[in-house]
Amino acid sequence: MDKEHYLISQLSSKYIGDDAAVIGKTLYSMDAFFEDVHFKREWMTLAQIGRKAMLVNLSDAVAMNAKPKYALVTVSLPSDLSHEDIDTLSKSLEKTAREFGCEIIGGDTVGGDKLHLSITIISESEDPLLRLGLEEGELLAYTGTLGESKHNLMQLFQGHEISENARFYEPQLRAEFIEKARPFLSVGMDISDGLYCDTNKLLDINKYGFKLLKNINDEEGLSGEEYEMLIGFKKEHLEAVEEVANALELPLTVFAEVVKNEKRFSCKSHHFA
Numbered sequence: 001m002d003k004e005h006y007l008i009s010q011l012s013s014k015y016i017g018d019d020a021a022v023i024g025k026t027l028y029s030m031d032a033f034f035e036d037v038h039f040k041r042e043w044m045t046l047a048q049i050g051r052k053a054m055l056v057n058l059s060d061a062v063a064m065n066a067k068p069k070y071a072l073v074t075v076s077l078p079s080d081l082s083h084e085d086i087d088t089l090s091k092s093l094e095k096t097a098r099e100f101g102c103e104i105i106g107g108d109t110v111g112g113d114k115l116h117l118s119i120t121i122i123s124e125s126e127d128p129l130l131r132l133g134l135e136e137g138e139l140l141a142y143t144g145t146l147g148e149s150k151h152n153l154m155q156l157f158q159g160h161e162i163s164e165n166a167r168f169y170e171p172q173l174r175a176e177f178i179e180k181a182r183p184f185l186s187v188g189m190d191i192s193d194g195l196y197c198d199t200n201k202l203l204d205i206n207k208y209g210f211k212l213l214k215n216i217n218d219e220e221g222l223s224g225e226e227y228e229m230l231i232g233f234k235k236e237h238l239e240a241v242e243e244v245a246n247a248l249e250l251p252l253t254v255f256a257e258v259v260k261n262e263k264r265f266s267c268k269s270h271h272f273a
Contacts, residue, residue: 017205018131019060019189020123027123029060035114038225043156046085048169049115050092055171056192057119058100059227062175063190065182066125068102073119076112100175129178129188134206134232138186139213140256143174143229143245146195150223171227174250178229181244184237191228196221196265198230199256209261216255221265232258 015021020029033053035041041049054071061068073093077086097104102121152168155161162168178188187206191198195216203209233241238254245252 018128019063020066020121020128022064022125022128022130025124025126027061027064027066027125027128028120029057029123030118030120031057031060033057033117033119035116040156041115044169046081046088047092048164049117050089051096052169052171053117053119054093054096055173056225056227057121058097058102059171059173059190059192061121061123062100062173062178063129063188063229064123064125065127065129065178065188066123068097068100068121068123070122071097071102071104071107071119072122073104073107073117075107075109076114076116077109078113078115079111081115100173127182129182129185131187131189131202131205133186134202134208134258135186135234136208136258136260138232138234138258139238139254140199140202140210140230140232140258141241141252141254142191142195142231143177143250143252144172144226145251146191146220146226146228147217147223149225150219167226171225173227174229177244177248177250180248181231181241184240184244185231185233187232189230191226191230192224194222194224194226194267195230196267197224200264200267202230202232203258203264206258208258209263210256211259211261211263212256214253214255222267 015023020027033039033056039049058068094104148167152162152166156168187202189198189202199210242252
C-alpha cells in the first residue's frame with residue numbers, strides 16, 4: 001500500500017470512499033493541484049493552470065452525478081508572480097467554475113516557493129452515483145479513449161510542445177453522459193489515477209474481481225489524469241447505456257465482467273516529483 005492510500009486507510013469516517021463525501025443531498029470534495037507534482041509551470045500558462053485545477057476538481061462532482069454549486073480555493077503564491085499573473089490565474093478559475101454553474105465563494109492565500117492550489121467543491125445531487133454497488137456478472141466500461149494524457153506527459157518531459165487542446169491541458173468532463181445514463185448505472189468514478197488503478201479501487205470497495213473481456217495495453221491502462229468515466233452496470237442495461245453514449249457520439253468500451261475472484265491489475269502512481 002502506498003503512503004497516500006495508507007493515510008486514507010487511517011481515517012475512520014463513514015463518508016470516505018467515493019469521489020466526494022455524500023451528506024444528505026450535499027456532496028463535498030477536494031483535490032490538490034501542485035507544481036512539480038501535477039504540473040510544471042514551464043509547461044503551462046497561468047490560464048491553463050487555473051483552468052485544469054478547477055476542471056479536475058469539478059470532475060469529482062460530475063462523476064457522482066452532482067451539480068457543482070460552490071468552490072473554496074486555497075492558493076500558495078510564489079514571490080515571482082506579478083499582480084497581472086494573479087489576475088490571469090483567478091479569472092481562469094472563475095471562468096471555468098462558471099461554465100459548470102459553480103461560484104467561488106472564498107478560500108485562502110499563502111506565500112510559498114511554488115504554485116500550489118487546493119480546491120473544495122460543494123455540490124448537490126438527488127441521485128449520486130457511488131463506487132459501492134457492483135454485483136457479480138455486471139459489466140465494467142469506460143468512456144472516451146485512453147492514453148492521450150500519458151502520451152502528452154511524455155512529450156512534455158522530452159521538451160516537446162503539445163496542442164492547446166491536448167488532454168493533459170483540457171480534460172473532457174462527461175456530465176451530460178452521466179446525467180442521462182444514471183438510471184442504468186450501478187457504480188461509477190472518474191479515471192484520475194489510470195484505468196488499472198481505478199478499476200482496482202472499484203473492485204476493492206465492492207470485494208469482487210474481474211474477467212477481462214478486452215485486452216487493455218499499458219498506454220491505456222496506466223494513463224492517469226484522463227478524467228473519463230469508469231462505470232459498472234447490469235448486462236441487461238448495456239443497450240441503454242450504449243444508446244446514451246452513441247447519442248452523444250461518445251466512445252464506450254466494455255472491457256471486463258465482475259466475477260468472484262481476487263484478480264487485480266498491476267498499477268503504479270502516475271505523478272512525478
